[in-house]
Amino acid sequence: MEKMKNRWIALYVENQVGVLAKVSGLFSAKSYNLQTLTVGTTEREDVSRMTISVKADDVTFEQIKKQLNAMVEVIKVIDLTTIPIHMKEILYATVSGLDVTGKTEAFQIAEVFARGGSVKICDIGGDSVLFECTLTENKNNELISLLKSRFKKVQIVRGGAVAVEAISRSNR
């Protein structure tokens, strides 16, 4: 068995009823391991763009790309695994049951993680704080495990990764 790796695909699709169901249905029908799927509109009203993260070996990943390409509603498949990209995921983390020390630590953690992207405490209550982060998926994973190890009550809401190709060097 080849190694399972995390991989990312960007997908331009027709902005139509049922396309999301068709794309996500492919993953369940063929038992592909879908990690996250985000979808939003583009500069063109009739085109949506998806960022899909999957865990797959090389052969399966090739299959996934081909199967997606074969769909009439899929306009373009971009393999983000091998090209320079910018990728961020939005994450909300509510940490509650905090005393004063806990709150201070939460602010410190936010400050440290802010070096890797945008992290702030966007809301605060009597014994709780709310983190709002825009980090890479991996960095978010790190933050989550840190929060879980430091605090008892952590509630996580993740948005799934959104990625875009980097502007090529020659174009800068």
Next chain:
Amino acid sequence: MALNITGRKLFVKALKEEGVDTIFAYPGGMITDIVDELYKTEGIRVVLGRHEQALVHEAEGYARATGKTAVVLVTSGPGATNTITGIADAYYDSIPMVIFTGQVPLHLIGNDAFQEVDIVGMTRSITKLGVTVRNREDMGRLIKMGFQVASTGKPGPVLIDIPKDIQVAQGSPDYPTHVDIRGYHPNENVHIGQLKKAYRLLKNAKRPLILAGGGVRISGAQKELLQFAEKMKIPVTTTVMGKGVMPEDSTLYIGNCGMHGRFAANKAVTECDVLFSIGTRFNDRITGDLEKFAPKAQIVHVDIASASISRNVVVDVPVTADAKIALERLVEYAEEIDTKKWLCELKAWEKEHPLSMPNSKVGVCPQTICEAINQVFPNANIVTDVGQHQMWASQFIKVNKEQEFITSGGLGTMGFGFPAAIGAAIGNPKKPVVLITGDGGFQMNMQEMATAMTEKIPVIICIFNNSNLGMVRQMQQLFYGKRYEITDLSAADGSYYPDFLKWAEGYSCPGIRVSDAADVVPALKKAKANKEGPTVIDFIVSPDDLVLPMVKSGTPLSSMILK
């Protein structure tokens, strides 16, 4: 500007512009307007089946016999859901088809209205494209798109769902001649570099083998395949769907391979050093244990769908191309190579275990029936259902280049045969159609006798009647200690059941029972003489007759059960 017309008028206009001469339809509440429009239309034959699943199989038979895109029209709800098995069958056997379903009016969609189902959602994974027409102005474009997608690239079914209010809404009378689909680019070229790589492998091979599938037939590359094989002197084996793409009397043809393939063909796949496969997706029925499939071979895979390549079998030289385009090129390069020794080996294997069946203890031997069909119907289109009879037909029926061998290969749908035979006869009335079916599969769509009688379809219905679900029974016999659970279809007293002749009589259809080998040919000849409608021949065969060789599911092709 031209005057607006209703959706139902545009529907009929679209069919006419697509050159549709026949549709397979069953009425219902959500298509009454379109049905009414068809009443007023000349030049389109509307075949009323007796069950929506059968309609789709009829359409499949029609498409296979004509090469045209078949059209089905059904109502919403149960009418639509009944088509699902047929649609899946068409999808897995790459049959071009457009299925129109009625739908409840737009404002009722999502309300769990009477006879409302989300048929587009239900069929998403078994159609090339499925859409609901939500605006009258989109109707022409979507129908055109449907026909385009169904018939190009790797063909397949497209479903177009039309709400009742769209059918009567006014809109543009225009039907486009072409639609640009930005996400759909069927492959029309071939990568010459890859093709040359493939050719070099073959050129240097000592034991080359061509494995040809249904894709060769779909692309109409039979002539090119023969030329290529003959020029290079390479033997050819076929899949079940590929049966008939190579003339069976060619010395280079070694028969089908796979689960019930010939001994020599499966040996050839196991021993070859280069396997040139074209128009097949390496279904598990062909490969057996994937790890041990063609273990000594470098594999070339030509297929129009790149998603079929390196999916089941990881190949050495992938070539994404239409079979005909690829073979046309290869014929240009082809030079003879020395395969005499290899061909001798193949002959020796064929001699070692030729295809033949032992004489039945009861009734008629299936091999005898198949050989009699070859003799009496040398140019008929042959349609099968699914089961033992299908595999016997794939082994013993000989098809030449004038004949189609129409069978449900991918989905293996019992109940396919009879309606598909009706559709094939409607599509090509000049050609006799012989249906080879089993008593189990036949009972799954035998209501179509009404269709065959009223449409006067002279299908020769050969029921290989062993009063059992033979294929499963065979597995029970070989692998489950003869514990025959729920495979016996006999009456409570053990007699064969139902009495198909009495049943046929109910439809005023003539029937003949044959339980003696001497009566086989006369019965077929008698049936052949009846051009007015179908004839049932109830061939009594033994439930103990086995389809052999057999490769047990999941085991290598080399481990064949031979007796």
